[in-house]
Amino acid sequence: MEHFITYLQRYGHLTPQDSARIREVTRSISLPKATKLSEAARIPQELWFVVDGVTRVYYYTDTGKEVTKYFIDNGNITTDGSSYLYRLPTTAYVETVTDCKLLSISRSAFEKLAESIPSWNELFLHLLAHGMTQKVDRISPMLSETAEERYLHFLQRFPDLHNRIPLHLLASYIGVTKSSLSRIRRSLVPTQNGVGTDD
Template identity: 45%
Template sequence: MEMLIEYILQFGNLNQQQIGFISQKAQESALKKGEYFSEAGKIARKVGFILDGVIRFCYYSNTGEEITSYFMDENNFFVDLNSFDNKIPSTGYVQAVTDCKLIVFSQENWQELSNTIVGWDKIVQKILSKAMVEKIDKINPLLSEDATTRYLKFLEKYPKLTNRIPLSYLASYLGITPSSLSRIRKNIS
């Protein structure tokens, strides 16, 4: 719980009573590698915070190809925001890439935090803004650079993730085939 509170305090001030209330509304949870936190066709009803592990966001293209949008690791909140906020079925999946230890908030408890803690919505907005900037920083290179450069930048920016995620997921994220990724890795070794 301490990791979560330290993370939140980067975005705003909370008193001990508010911290206690957050802790009361949070629930420790675990996901095994391959399990889904939320799934396409279902409404996302919880927000997670990663204590340990890697999560990926993915979807299936209209040709049935599995595409990884992005990864998240420790010390990050995650949620299918559109589904969660608008109470509509998700179009993608949130899946554990590794065994994960999480802190989870139900939709009801998340709303109680918003209704009870003065300044909570402002804190959440700052967290969302940071996440949005990081997401854009991840996506921009995918649109404009060749596969080798994308892979090298991924290694530079996320050195801890490379050995924790399957090559097929990484290839999907980079927009290349697993065999192309293998060739790139061989050429730069």
């Protein structure tokens, strides 16, 4: 719980009383891998914070192909914050990739915090702005990179995730088939072998 409070304090001031109120309405939950946290075209009802584990955001193309947009690991919000705050349907799905320990704030609890903590809405807006910047930073470089460059960039950016994510999901994130990813891995130095988990 303290990691969550520390995370929130990056975006605004919280008094000890504010932190106590957040603790009171935040619940801890453990979920197995492949659990959907939110679905496309629906309004998120929970604000999820990853304590331990990996989640992913993904969508389906017009042809039905599943595409992973990005992964989210420990110490980050995994809910579509804008959709949650403004009660808008999301455009993507969120699910656990590994068994996860999460913290959750329900919509009713979130509204109570907004009523009792003067800086809450401003804090959350700062959090959203930072999250949008992170998304752009994750996605933009990939548009001009080769598949191999995207893979190496992933390993550099997420060194703790590479052995926790099934290969077919990593391939989807990079934008290649699983067999193409296997070829890329084989072409790299031997130390890269074994990256990723079995499907």
